[in-house]
Amino acid sequence: xxxxYVAQQNITDTIVSITGEEAHxxxxxxxxxxxxxxxxxxGSGWDYEIRLQSISSRLVTGxxxxxxxxxxxxxxxxxxxxxxxxxxxxxxxxxxxVEVGVNRIIPIHCDYSVVRLEGKKPTxxxxxxxxxxxxxxxxxxxSQPPPVEMVSGLEDVLKKTAxxxxxxxxxxxxxxxxxxxxNQHRRLFLEQGLTVFVGPEGGFSPAEVHKxxxxxxxxxxxxxxxxxxxxxxxxxxxxLMWELGDLRA
Amino acid sequence: xxxxYVAQQNITDTIVSITGEEAHxxxxxxxxxxxxxxxxxxGSGWDYEIRLQSISSRLVTGxxxxxxxxxxxxxxxxxxxxxxxxxxxxxxxxxxxVEVGVNRIIPIHCDYSVVRLEGKKPTxxxxxxxxxxxxxxxxxxxSQPPPVEMVSGLEDVLKKTAxxxxxxxxxxxxxxxxxxxxNQHRRLFLEQGLTVFVGPEGGFSPAEVHKxxxxxxxxxxxxxxxxxxxxxxxxxxxxLMWELGDLRA
Numbered sequence: 001x002x003x004x005y006v007a008q009q010n011i012t013d014t015i016v017s018i019t020g021e022e023a024h025x026x027x028x029x030x031x032x033x034x035x036x037x038x039x040x041x042x043g044s045g046w047d048y049e050i051r052l053q054s055i056s057s058r059l060v061t062g063x064x065x066x067x068x069x070x071x072x073x074x075x076x077x078x079x080x081x082x083x084x085x086x087x088x089x090x091x092x093x094x095x096x097x098v099e100v101g102v103n104r105i106i107p108i109h110c111d112y113s114v115v116r117l118e119g120k121k122p123t124x125x126x127x128x129x130x131x132x133x134x135x136x137x138x139x140x141x142x143s144q145p146p147p148v149e150m151v152s153g154l155e156d157v158l159k160k161t162a163x164x165x166x167x168x169x170x171x172x173x174x175x176x177x178x179x180x181x182x183n184q185h186r187r188l189f190l191e192q193g194l195t196v197f198v199g200p201e202g203g204f205s206p207a208e209v210h211k212x213x214x215x216x217x218x219x220x221x222x223x224x225x226x227x228x229x230x231x232x233x234x235x236x237x238x239x240l241m242w243e244l245g246d247l248r249a
Numbered sequence: 250x251x252x253x254y255v256a257q258q259n260i261t262d263t264i265v266s267i268t269g270e271e272a273h274x275x276x277x278x279x280x281x282x283x284x285x286x287x288x289x290x291x292g293s294g295w296d297y298e299i300r301l302q303s304i305s306s307r308l309v310t311g312x313x314x315x316x317x318x319x320x321x322x323x324x325x326x327x328x329x330x331x332x333x334x335x336x337x338x339x340x341x342x343x344x345x346x347v348e349v350g351v352n353r354i355i356p357i358h359c360d361y362s363v364v365r366l367e368g369k370k371p372t373x374x375x376x377x378x379x380x381x382x383x384x385x386x387x388x389x390x391x392s393q394p395p396p397v398e399m400v401s402g403l404e405d406v407l408k409k410t411a412x413x414x415x416x417x418x419x420x421x422x423x424x425x426x427x428x429x430x431x432n433q434h435r436r437l438f439l440e441q442g443l444t445v446f447v448g449p450e451g452g453f454s455p456a457e458v459h460k461x462x463x464x465x466x467x468x469x470x471x472x473x474x475x476x477x478x479x480x481x482x483x484x485x486x487x488x489l490m491w492e493l494g495d496l497r498a
Contacts, residue, residue, distance in 0.1 A: 071473055072473045072474045072475075074474075092341075096480055099474060099476055099477065099480050100474075100476075100480070100484065101472075101474060139475065139477070140474040140475045140476065140477075141473070141474055141475050142474060177497065177498060178497070179497045222496065223350075223490070223494075223495050223496040223497075223498060224320055224321045224390070224495055224498065225321045225323075225348060225349075225350060225389040225390055225391060226321075226388065226389045226390050227348055227349075227389065228348065228388070228389075231345055231348050231349070231483075234480075234483060234484070234487070235349060235483070235487045235496070238483070238484045238487040238488060238491075239487060239488070239491050239496065241472070242487075242488050242491065245472075246472050246473055247471065247472040247484070247488065248426065248427070248428045248472075249426060249472060249473065
C-alpha cells in the first residue's frame with residue numbers, strides 16, 4: 001500500500017486530513033478514489049491504515065482503520081555527521097543513509113570542504129534535505145524521518161553530540177580497526193547509540209581528527225580501498241547496522 | 250601519486266608507453282612534466298611507479314622505477330549479477346561496486362526490468378561501464394578493473410556462474426537470513442568466492458527467484474527496510490566484504 005507523510009496535528013482519533021503536496025499527489029497524480037486505502041505515518045513511530053473519504057487537490061480526508069507500530073525503524077540509534085559534499089552527492093547521502101537506518105544527520109563545514117553554503121542557501125538546502133528524508137521514509141517503509149539539522153561547524157557538532165560515543169572515519173588511520181572498536185564497546189553502542197563522522201570529498205584535516213579524538217572519539221579506517229565520501233558513510237552505516245542493528249536479522 | 254591505466258602490451262621491462270585519453274590527460278589536462286612520477290596499473294595486479302620521460306598529447310613515455318604488488322585488491326572474489334536499472338543508477342552501481350571490491354559484474358535483463366537495451370545500445374553501454382570500472386579503480390587504488398560483461402538473460406547467467414555458490418537477495422524472503430548463510434558456508438565462500446544476485450527497480454519475479462534456487466542458490470533478505478536496487482547491492486557487498494573480505498582489516 002502507498003505511504004504518505006502527515007503532520008501529527010492533522011490526525012485525530014478517527015480522521016486524518018491530508019493537505020499540500022501529498023493531497024495534490026493523491027488527487028491529481030495518483031488519481032485515487034474514495035474507499036481506496038493508504039498508509040500514513042506522522043513521525044511518531046506508528047503506521048495508520050486509512051480508508052479515503054473525500055478527495056480534492058487541496059484536502060484529502062480519510063478514516064483511520066487501524067494503527068500498527070512500524071517495524072522498519074532500527075533498534076540502533078546512529079547520528080551521521082557528514083562533511084558537506086557537492087550538491088548531488090549530498091542528496092544521495094541523505095537518501096541512502098535514511099534507507100540504511102540513520103537516526104539523525106548533521107551536515108558539517110570542514111577544513112577541506114569544497115562547498116560553502118552562504119546567505120539563505122543553507123536554510124533552503126536543509127529544507128530540501130528534510131523533504132528528501134521524508135521521501136526516503138515513504139519508499140523504504142520507515143515511519144520516523146530522521147531530522148537533517150542545520151549545517152554546523154565542528155565545535156558546535158561536538159557540543160551537540162556530547163551525549164554518546166563517537167567514531168571518526170579517517171583513511172590515514174593507523175589506529176585500531178573498526179572491528180576492535182565495535183567488539184570492545186558493543187554494549188555501550190547498543191545502550192547509547194553512537195555518532196559517526198564522515199569527511200567531505202577532501203577528507204578531514206589532521207586538526208579536525210585531533211579535535212574529535214580529544215573529545216573522546218575513536219578513529220577508524222574502512223579497509224584498504226579509498227572510498228569516496230558518499231560511499232564511506234553508506235558502507236560504515238551498513239556495517240554498523242549489520243553488527244549492532246537489524247540488518248543481520 | 251596519480252594513477253593511470255595502461256594496456257599490458259604497452260609495458261616492457263623498463264619502459265611504459267601511454268597513448269589515447271590517458272596521454273591527453275597527462276599532457277593537456279594535468280600538464281605534467283618530464284621527471285614527474287605517476288603510478289600505472291595494467292590489470293595484472295601490479296602497480297608500477299613511473300618517472301615520465303617524454304610527454305605529448307598522443308604519446309607519453311616513462312621509465313619503470315619500481316613494481317609493487319597492489320594491496321587494495323580484495324582477497325574475496327564476488328561476482329555481482331545486477332538487474333538492469335535505469336541509466337544513472339546503473340552507472341552508480343558499477344562505480345560503487347568497484348570501490349567496495351567486486352570482482353566481476355554481469356548486468357541481467359529481468360522479468361520486471363523497466364529498461365530494455367536494444368540494437369547497438371547494449372555494446373555502447375557495456376563499453377561505458379567498463380570505462381567507469383577503470384576510472385573507479387584509479388580513484389580507489391585498485392589495480393585489476395573488474396570486467397563488466399554483456400547484458401545477459403537469467404539462463405545464460407546461471408551457466409556463466411555455475412562454478413561457485415550463489416546468493417539471491419529477495420525482499421520477500423521468508424528464508425534463512427544472510428547471517429546464517431555466511432556462518433554455515435564461510436569456508437566455501439572463502440575458497441570459491443560467490444555470486445550475488447540483486448534485482449532491478451521492480452525486484453525479481455517469483456519465477457526468477459525459483460530458477461536461481463533450483464540452480465542451488467540461497468535466498469536472503471537485507472533487513473526490514475525496503476532498499477532501492479542501487480542501495481541493495483552496495484549494502485550486500487559491504488556486509489560480505491566485512492564478513493569474508495578485507496573491510497574488517
